[in-house]
Amino acid sequence: MSNVEPDQRRFIDGIARLFVPWGVPQTAASLYGYLLLCPQPVDLDEIARDLEISKSSASVAARLLEQYTLAHRLRVRGSKRILYEVSENYEEMLTQQNRLLEALANQLLAGAQISRSKKIKQRLKEIAAFNLAARDAMTEMLQAMRAKRGG
Amino acid sequence: MSNVEPDQRRFIDGIARLFVPWGVPQTAASLYGYLLLCPQPVDLDEIARDLEISKSSASVAARLLEQYTLAHRLRVRGSKRILYEVSENYEEMLTQQNRLLEALANQLLAGAQISRSKKIKQRLKEIAAFNLAARDAMTEMLQAMRAKRGG
DNA sequence: TAGTATATTCGATATATGCCGAATATGTCA
DNA sequence: TGACATATTCGGCATATATCGAATATACTA
Numbered sequence: 293m294s295n296v297e298p299d300q301r302r303f304i305d306g307i308a309r310l311f312v313p314w315g316v317p318q319t320a321a322s323l324y325g326y327l328l329l330c331p332q333p334v335d336l337d338e339i340a341r342d343l344e345i346s347k348s349s350a351s352v353a354a355r356l357l358e359q360y361t362l363a364h365r366l367r368v369r370g371s372k373r374i375l376y377e378v379s380e381n382y383e384e385m386l387t388q389q390n391r392l393l394e395a396l397a398n399q400l401l402a403g404a405q406i407s408r409s410k411k412i413k414q415r416l417k418e419i420a421a422f423n424l425a426a427r428d429a430m431t432e433m434l435q436a437m438r439a440k441r442g443g
Numbered sequence: 444m445s446n447v448e449p450d451q452r453r454f455i456d457g458i459a460r461l462f463v464p465w466g467v468p469q470t471a472a473s474l475y476g477y478l479l480l481c482p483q484p485v486d487l488d489e490i491a492r493d494l495e496i497s498k499s500s501a502s503v504a505a506r507l508l509e510q511y512t513l514a515h516r517l518r519v520r521g522s523k524r525i526l527y528e529v530s531e532n533y534e535e536m537l538t539q540q541n542r543l544l545e546a547l548a549n550q551l552l553a554g555a556q557i558s559r560s561k562k563i564k565q566r567l568k569e570i571a572a573f574n575l576a577a578r579d580a581m582t583e584m585l586q587a588m589r590a591k592r593g594g
Numbered sequence: 595t596a597g598t599a600t601a602t603t604c605g606a607t608a609t610a611t612g613c614c615g616a617a618t619a620t621g622t623c624a
Numbered sequence: 625t626g627a628c629a630t631a632t633t634c635g636g637c638a639t640a641t642a643t644c645g646a647a648t649a650t651a652c653t654a
Contacts, residue, residue, distance in 0.1 A: 299557040300557070300558075303550070303553065303554045303557060306550045306553070306554075307550055307554075310543060310546055310547055310550060313466055314465055314466045314543070315464055315465050315466035317641080317642070318642080319642075319643080328551070328554065328563075328566070328567065328570075329554065329558060329563060331560045331562050331563055335600090336600085336601075337600090345643080345644090346643065346644050346645070347600095347601085347644095347645095348601090348602075348603080348604095348643075348644065348645075348646095349642075349643055349644070351601060351602060351603095352602085352603095352642085352643090355602090370652070370653080371599080371600080371651085371652070371653095372598095372599060372600045372601070372650070372651045372652060373599080373600065373601090374600085374601070378566075382569075382570050382573045382574075383573070386577055389540065392461060392465065395461055396458075396461055399454070399457045399458055399461060400479075402454065402457070403454045403457075403458075403479065403480065406450040406451070406454060407451075407480060409482045411482050412479075412480060412481075415479070415529075416479065418533075419479075419533050422533045422534070422588065423533075425584070425588060426537055426581070426584060426585075429580060429581065429583075429584035430577070430580065430581065430584075432580075433576070433577060433580035433581075434577075436580075437573065437576060437577075468611080468612070469612080470612075470613080486630090487630085487631075488630095496613080496614090497613065497614050497615070498614095498615095498630095498631085499613080499614065499615075499631090499633080499634095500612080500613055500614070502631060502632060502633095503612090503613090503632085506632090521622070521623080522621090522622070522623095522629080522630080523620075523621045523622060523628095523629060523630045523631070524629080524630065524631090525630085525631070
């Protein structure tokens with residue numbers, strides 16, 4: 293993608309608008325949209341050029357995406373050059389949600405321990421149970437999807 | 444809760460630490476933790492005092508939480524005073540996630556429309572399908588939970 | 595091992611965000 | 625409607641974050 297067309301720009305911005313409110317930095321969010329549209333892996337120079345950001349920003353954003361496992365790098369044999377592409381592992385984002393659900397549940401249960409009020413104890417346990425149920429449903433779904441795709 | 448004890452403070456901070464990375468402002472996140480521990484609805488003055496924040500910050504944070512449907516207000520008859528309490532509607536947070544999943548899927552499908560590359564079209568459709576499946580699983584789970592609690 | 599291509603880190607700056615207290619708006623009672 | 629209690633909004637300040645270009649580190653070739 294040597295030049296971003298208006299339609300593509302709109303797509304990229306649309307994706308970014310969805311992610312930014314959830315704490316993903318603007319540049320990283322845009323980069324994700326951009327990578328989704330790239331038929332081939334791209335390097336930092338292309339990213340910087342097409343997204344009109346500095347190369348250092350591109351580097352930071354790319355590694356952030358990598359951390360989120362929304363993208364990953366490809367090492368080019370015989371070169372220090374790195375190519376990035378969007379991850380095929382679509383479930384990782386949901387897995388991360390699951391981790392939050394679980395962490396939250398644990399925190400709530402810890403809170404139930406320390407609170408003296410019967411009412412609060414019960415409330416915290418109830419929310420924790422709810423979150424864990426959600427996590428389980430999610431996990432199950434992911435397994436089912438995995439089975440379907442794998443088979 | 445006229446005074447926050449160390450254990451409670453730790454709980455509040457723990458909850459906040461989980462929410463902040465997901466884009467929830469610090470104060471609002473802390474307030475959520477605080478409300479979870481309150482056996483009774485509290486007003487802005489109590490919040491401001493216990494969390495050691497200004498009343499205007501308390502007001503903003505509370506309404507933000509309200510927007511997220513993590514808390515809601517109670518009007519006190521015969522007074523302009525507003526009391527806040529944590530929402531019993533634990534599923535709303537997940538519902539919101541579902542909305543993101545759906546919005547993302549839509550954006551991806553729109554992207555599939557505009558992209559000329561066969562490969563990209565397929566990729567975007569595939570991710571969209573995945574997200575919608577996740578949303579459906581989630582919705583189903585929520586319904587099941589609702590049935591269980593309701594019945 | 596030197597030289598080159600490239601990624602990463604760093605320090606400075608610009609921008610955005612959060613927070614506060616003061617000012618304002620709004621609801622409630624008499 | 626006037627007086628009061630309370631929530632909300634607003635402008636300014638402090639803090640955090642993102643971005644950049646320059647400096648540095650690293651991996652590869654020869």
